[in-house]
Amino acid sequence: MSKASRFFLWVIILGLAFIAGLRLYRTYEQRTAEEASSAEPTMTFNHVPVQRVIPQTEPQVYKRWTGEPAVQEIYLEDVSLPAPQEKEQARQTVVSILNDYKDDPKIQAFYADLRAATGRNDLDLADLSGDGLPKLLAQYPQIQQVIAQYAKDPEFAKTLQEIFSNPQFARSVGILQQNKTASTVPAS
Numbered sequence: 001m002s003k004a005s006r007f008f009l010w011v012i013i014l015g016l017a018f019i020a021g022l023r024l025y026r027t028y029e030q031r032t033a034e035e036a037s038s039a040e041p042t043m044t045f046n047h048v049p050v051q052r053v054i055p056q057t058e059p060q061v062y063k064r065w066t067g068e069p070a071v072q073e074i075y076l077e078d079v080s081l082p083a084p085q086e087k088e089q090a091r092q093t094v095v096s097i098l099n100d101y102k103d104d105p106k107i108q109a110f111y112a113d114l115r116a117a118t119g120r121n122d123l124d125l126a127d128l129s130g131d132g133l134p135k136l137l138a139q140y141p142q143i144q145q146v147i148a149q150y151a152k153d154p155e156f157a158k159t160l161q162e163i164f165s166n167p168q169f170a171r172s173v174g175i176l177q178q179n180k181t182a183s184t185v186p187a188s
Helices: 004-040 083-099 104-118 124-129 133-141 142-151 154-164 165-183
Strands: 042-045 048-050
Touching: 083 124, 083 165, 104 142, 104 154, 124 133, 124 165, 133 142, 142 154, 154 165
Parallel strands: none
Antiparallel strands: 042 048
């Protein structure tokens, strides 16, 4: 065989080896692409795979409190409460909402003038919002003068508007005053 024939034979063999290597590489790429698409998607952060471990929640254990409660707690439910509990819940709601405004300077000034006019230190907006309002007005008519004086102050009126626009406050005052009017109306 001549040198040219040997050269061309080696060119053919190397060409066939190159084509076989190229086919094997393409088969490898295709198989890895299939495996990557069938695997679960991986979350990444800055192109670094992150594995998320789902935290196991501990079962909650409820223990009975052995202490004596200072105030009976009433939970809001869809079922209606008996009248005394509903009235107590409404009273606690009014007191809670008014406690949010106890540091307001206009409310503090109103309380000071109210207490000075009546001579009682226990009067506040909760008493004026409850079912004892007619009794208080009959006993202390000067309360109306204090209310009228403070109703002219726009800042105090704005604070009262905030309090009265609270739907829980309005509902609670309605319950407190409704129970009073319902109990004073004679049954026929």
